[in-house]
Structure formats: C-alpha cells, structure tokens
Amino acid sequence: MKRSPFQALSPSPGFDRRSFLKSSAATLAAGALSLSRSLSVEEAKAPVIDTNVYLGQYPFRHLPLETSHENPESVVSFADAMSQHSMASWASSFEALLQRDYDGINERLVIMATADKSAARQFQLFGAVNPKVSGWQETLRRIHQVHRMRGIRLHPNFHGYTLDDPDFAALLDAAAQKDLIVQIAIRMEDIRTQHPAATVPDVDPTPLLDQLTKLPGLRLQLLNGMRSIADTILMARLSDLGVHFDIAMLEGMSGLARLMERVPEIKLCYGSYAPFFYPEAAALKLVESAPELDSRRLAAVSSHHAENLLMRG
Amino acid sequence: MLPYQVTWDLHTHLTRQLRGKTPAEKAAHLIEVGSRHGIERFCCYMGVEWNTNPDPENLRKQNDDILEAVEAHPDRMMGFVYLNPKHQAESLDELKRCVRDGPMVGVKLWVSHRCSEPELDPIVELAMEFGVPIFQHTWIKTTGNLPGESTPDDVARLAIRHPEAKLICGHTGGNWEAAIPAIRDFSNISVGIGGFDPTAGVTEMAVRELGAERVLFGSDAPGRAFASQLAKVTGADISASQKALILGENLKRLLEPVMLGKGLTQ
Numbered sequence: 001m002k003r004s005p006f007q008a009l010s011p012s013p014g015f016d017r018r019s020f021l022k023s024s025a026a027t028l029a030a031g032a033l034s035l036s037r038s039l040s041v042e043e044a045k046a047p048v049i050d051t052n053v054y055l056g057q058y059p060f061r062h063l064p065l066e067t068s069h070e071n072p073e074s075v076v077s078f079a080d081a082m083s084q085h086s087m088a089s090w091a092s093s094f095e096a097l098l099q100r101d102y103d104g105i106n107e108r109l110v111i112m113a114t115a116d117k118s119a120a121r122q123f124q125l126f127g128a129v130n131p132k133v134s135g136w137q138e139t140l141r142r143i144h145q146v147h148r149m150r151g152i153r154l155h156p157n158f159h160g161y162t163l164d165d166p167d168f169a170a171l172l173d174a175a176a177q178k179d180l181i182v183q184i185a186i187r188m189e190d191i192r193t194q195h196p197a198a199t200v201p202d203v204d205p206t207p208l209l210d211q212l213t214k215l216p217g218l219r220l221q222l223l224n225g226m227r228s229i230a231d232t233i234l235m236a237r238l239s240d241l242g243v244h245f246d247i248a249m250l251e252g253m254s255g256l257a258r259l260m261e262r263v264p265e266i267k268l269c270y271g272s273y274a275p276f277f278y279p280e281a282a283a284l285k286l287v288e289s290a291p292e293l294d295s296r297r298l299a300a301v302s303s304h305h306a307e308n309l310l311m312r313g
Numbered sequence: 314m315l316p317y318q319v320t321w322d323l324h325t326h327l328t329r330q331l332r333g334k335t336p337a338e339k340a341a342h343l344i345e346v347g348s349r350h351g352i353e354r355f356c357c358y359m360g361v362e363w364n365t366n367p368d369p370e371n372l373r374k375q376n377d378d379i380l381e382a383v384e385a386h387p388d389r390m391m392g393f394v395y396l397n398p399k400h401q402a403e404s405l406d407e408l409k410r411c412v413r414d415g416p417m418v419g420v421k422l423w424v425s426h427r428c429s430e431p432e433l434d435p436i437v438e439l440a441m442e443f444g445v446p447i448f449q450h451t452w453i454k455t456t457g458n459l460p461g462e463s464t465p466d467d468v469a470r471l472a473i474r475h476p477e478a479k480l481i482c483g484h485t486g487g488n489w490e491a492a493i494p495a496i497r498d499f500s501n502i503s504v505g506i507g508g509f510d511p512t513a514g515v516t517e518m519a520v521r522e523l524g525a526e527r528v529l530f531g532s533d534a535p536g537r538a539f540a541s542q543l544a545k546v547t548g549a550d551i552s553a554s555q556k557a558l559i560l561g562e563n564l565k566r567l568l569e570p571v572m573l574g575k576g577l578t579q
Contacts, residue, residue, distance in 0.1 A: 061490070062514065063513050195455075199456075251538055251541060253535035258330070274513070277541075280548035281540055281541040281548070283540075283544075284350070284539070284540030284547075285541065
C-alpha cells in the first residue's frame with residue numbers, strides 16, 4: 001500500500017481526538033504539542049479554568065448538553081462533560097436572559113450546581129442580577145451573603161441598558177464593595193443568527209474606560225467579546241485597566257497567538273461558552289496556537305488569569 | 314477502534330491574514346496550521362484580494378492565485394474555480410481553463426447572483442459535464458442578506474432543475490435550523506458546516522435530517538479557526554463512523570471521480 005504523504009502529520013489509526021483533548025491543555029501548558037507522544041500523569045492534571053459556562057436552558061434553541069434543575073441527571077452529565085476539559089467551570093444561568101425573577105433564577109442555579117458532588121466540585125456560580133429592576137440590591141446581597149457566589153454575570157443587552165447607565169454604575173460600585181467578580185456578556189449569539197423575534201445588539205464596552213478609573217479594585221471580565229470588539233486599541237486600554245476577556249468567541253486561524261501578538265498586554269482567560277458552543281472548540285484553540293506561544297502564555301490563558309481574578313481584592 | 318480518519322477541509326481561503334507574500338507562501342502557512350489538527354487536504358477558493366462582484370479580469374486574477382497555490386502544494390491544496398454568473402460567458406471560459414484544462418476540482422459561487430436564477434444553468438451543466446461539485450455560499454441572515462446572496466431555498470430551486478448536480482450548501486445557511494429542512498428533500502445537496510460559530514447541535518441535526526453522508530467538514534480558515542470548526546464534528550453526539558464520514562470520507566467520495574480523471578492521487 002502506498003504511503004500517504006500525510007502520515008507524518010496525521011493521527012495514527014485509532015487516534016481519538018476527544019481523549020486527546022481531555023489532556024490537551026495540559027500538554028500545552030508544558031509548552032509542547034505532539035499528537036503521538038503519551039501524556040504524563042502530571043501533565044494530565046494541569047489545570048484549566050473555564051470562565052464561561054451556562055446552566056439551564058437557552059431560550060431559543062435546544063442544546064445537546066443543556067441542564068435543568070428538574071433533571072439532576074442532566075447536570076451531572078454536563079459536569080462530567082465539562083470536567084473532561086477543565087477543573088472548574090464558572091457558571092451562570094441562561095434563564096436570566098428573559099426571565100425576571102432573578103432571586104428564583106439564582107436559587108435554581110444553586111440547586112443545579114449542588115445536584116451531586118461532581119457538580120458541586122465543577123461549578124463555581126455567578127449570580128444573575130439586573131440593575132434596572134428595583135430591589136436589585138437585595139438580589140446582590142443574597143448572591144453574596146446567602147449563596148456565597150464568586151460573582152455576578154450581567155446581560156445588559158437583554159436587560160435593556162447600556163454601560164453608561166447610572167444604575168449600572170451603582171451596581172458596579174456595590175459589586176466592588178462586596179468584592180464580587182463582575183462578568184459582562186457582550187453577546188450571546190451572532191447577530192446574524194439571533195431569533196428574529198428577539199434581536200439585541202452587542203454590548204458596547206467603551207463606557208467602561210470611564211467607569212473603571214473610578215473603581216480601580218473592581219474585578220471585571222468581558223465574555224463573548226472577541227467577535228464584536230475588533231478595536232485592538234480599545235482592548236489594550238481595557239486591559240490596562242485590569243479587564244479580562246475570554247476566548248470563547250475568538251476566531252481566526254491561530255487566533256489566540258495572533259491576538260496576543262497584536263495586544264500583548266491582553267488578559268485572556270479560557271472560556272468555552274458551553275453548552276451553547278461545543279466545549280471542544282475552546283480546547284482546540286489552544287492546540288491550534290500552541291506552537292506559537294510559550295508555556296507561560298498558555299498557562300496564563302488556561303488558568304493563571306482566572307486565578308488572578310479569583311485572588312485579587 | 315476507529316478506522317483511519319481522513320480529514321479533508323472543504324472550505325479555506327488565501328486571504329491577507331496569512332503569512333507570506335505570494336499565494337504559494339500563504340498556502341504553506343494554511344497547511345502548517347491545519348496540519349496541527351491532522352488536516353491533510355484543503356479545498357481553497359477565491360484569491361488573496363476578494364471581490365463580491367468580480368469582473369472577468371478580476372476573476373482570472375483570483376483563480377490564478379489559487380492555481381499558484383495548488384501548483385506549489387499539489388498533494389495538499391485543491392482548487393475550486395471562483396465564478397460570477399453575472400459574467401456567464403467568461404465564467405464558462407474560466408471553468409474550462411481551471412477545471413477541464415487545469416488542476417481544479419470544484420466550483421465556488423459567492424454572493425454576486427442568487428443561484429436560483431436561470432443564468433446559473435449553463436454553469437451547472439458544464440460543471441456536471443466535468444464531474445465537479447458546486448459550493449454555493451448560503452446564509453439566512455436575521456439581519457438581512459445581500460441582494461445577490463443565496464439562501465438554502467435558492468439552492469433547492471437550483472436542485473429541482475439539476476437533480477444530478479453535486480451541490481453544496483455553504484455555511485449550512487448560517488441559521489441552520491431553518492436551512493436544513495429547506496434542502497432536506499434534495500439528495501444531491503450536501504451541507505458544508507464551516508464558517509459560522511460552533512453552535513452545539515448543528516451537526517446532530519444535520520445528521521438526523523440529512524444523514525451523515527450529506528454533511529461535510531469545512532473550516533473557512535483563516536477567517537475562522539480550524540479549531541472551532543473541527544469541534545462541530547469532534548464534539549458532536551454522533552457515532553465515530555459518522556464523524557469519519559463528515560471529516561473527510563464524504564468529500565473524498567465527492568471529489569474522487571474528478572481527481573481520478575486528472576490523475577490526482579488520494
């Protein structure tokens with residue numbers, strides 16, 4: 001049989017990409033990419049923190065890995081799937097997009113995340129709160145004091161406010177006082193594929209440049225921003241103010257390496273946006289850019305930037 | 314144990330963000346990064362500089378770019394000839410130059426003219442004569458399509474007139490829940506699942522409604538990451554044999570007649 005010219009580059013018979021991906025980030029953290037060599041035990045344990053995960057049901061589409069508080073098995077299955085790619089997943093609720101009982105949403109989020117020990121180990125929770133709804137201060141108090149969540153995840157476009165809104169400024173200030181991490185979802189879906197009955201624009205992060213100078217200690221991450229924030233100068237200025245980003249919507253060939261070349265100071269965190277996106281997409285992005293990045297930068301994306309967010313303050 | 318997984322990419326380009334000054338150098342960069350995922354072959358179309366409504370001279374220039382890339386990397390790059398139905402006679406000439414007399418193995422149609430229009434018929438008939446598939450960019454944009462931008466419904470209308478043509482619905486229409494039912498009844502239409510976000514469920518629905526044999530992996534690199542697009546297959550809840558079909562076996566089967574005719578090895 002004629003030897004394929006690709007054999008040196010191609011997976012060998014029996015190659016299983018999923019198994020490879022389980023430990024891909026570990027390999028990358030060690031600064032080496034090889035499709036053929038075995039992974040050491042230590043490498044296989046190298047950490048990845050996924051900062052962008054959702055529980056509950058997306059309002060506009062059935063997702064294969066979606067979860068429900070009424071179906072603990074779905075949560076356990078999702079926790080198992082996520083544990084193949086990361087040691088921890090920062091999770092908030094899809095219900096917060098359209099439903100308005102934020103306290104109920106957060107209670108169900110807790111129910112889901114404590115479905116069993118594996119779920120409790122995997123998910124770190126970020127509560128839902130809307131500064132345009134009266135009483136948000138009590139919702140924030142419960143997120144902080146009752147549920148003891150790591151932070152809050154905001155959806156300004158679905159909740160009808162922009163980042164120069166005074167109520168948003170008040171929420172940021174209150175979150176900073178409670179030392180909560182603030183995540184802002186810039187988009188939930190490509191504007192070209194949104195449900196026609198529920199289209200929302202991407203969130204414009206520009207007002208944060210002003211807001212954050214007043215709150216130097218605030219820990220803030222922008223999620224799903226990489227397709228809409230094309231301005232690398234804006235990214236650099238936000239990074240200088242301590243803003244973190246995630247890679248879920250980072251696109252383009254070797255996109256991770258290319259972005260780090262253009263914005264060296266950017267604080268990128270691993271984010272899969274599962275279950276809306278296939279979780280493998282984020283893991284494979286590390287594989288794709290690995291040969292162009294040193295181990296320090298790969299580790300920063302895989303977990304160190306997220307750890308910094310957790311520890312600051 | 315899985316059979317040997319052939320991974321062929323249906324959908325790549327040679328745009329500016331690739332390293333290198335020449336099409337051959339840019340193709341080398343594409344191959345270098347795609348190889349990190351084990352991708353063996355890359356179908357490539359449109360030149361370094363794009364034009365949504367190219368005149369005949371520009372069409373030739375763009376196709377020359379692809380010819381250069383294919384000639385420099387004959388074992389890895391496979392060209393699809395870019396045509397503009399608004400310039401029907403010149404497009405037919407390009408089809409002859411690049412496919413009949415050259416190494417290209419498919420046709421690429423973009424957004425100049427909706428593919429349901431009758432101006433497409435001579436192009437489709439000649440492509441069928443040469444035994445090559447036609448990749449038609451399709452979207453159903455919530456924000457509205459360009460005037461000449463085809464939807465999957467347009468491809469379905471084309472398939473009614475040409476039931477033997479090998480048609481590929483590019484991007485699975487973007488809004489894939491609406492696109493897949495539109496082409497479901499036409500067994501000569503496949504879907505290319507590259508060039509949109511890795512939204513979970515797309516591959517499962519395509520396999521459920523069309524069968525795995527009609528689903529083709531493509532990346533749309535370098536505009537898209539190979540990573541995000543491969544994940545649509547590797548991460549899908551489908552069988553290993555279905556993944557193998559989508560990753561490469563289907564495209565290999567689709568291109569086999571024309572490749573054999575040109576003496577190209579697989």
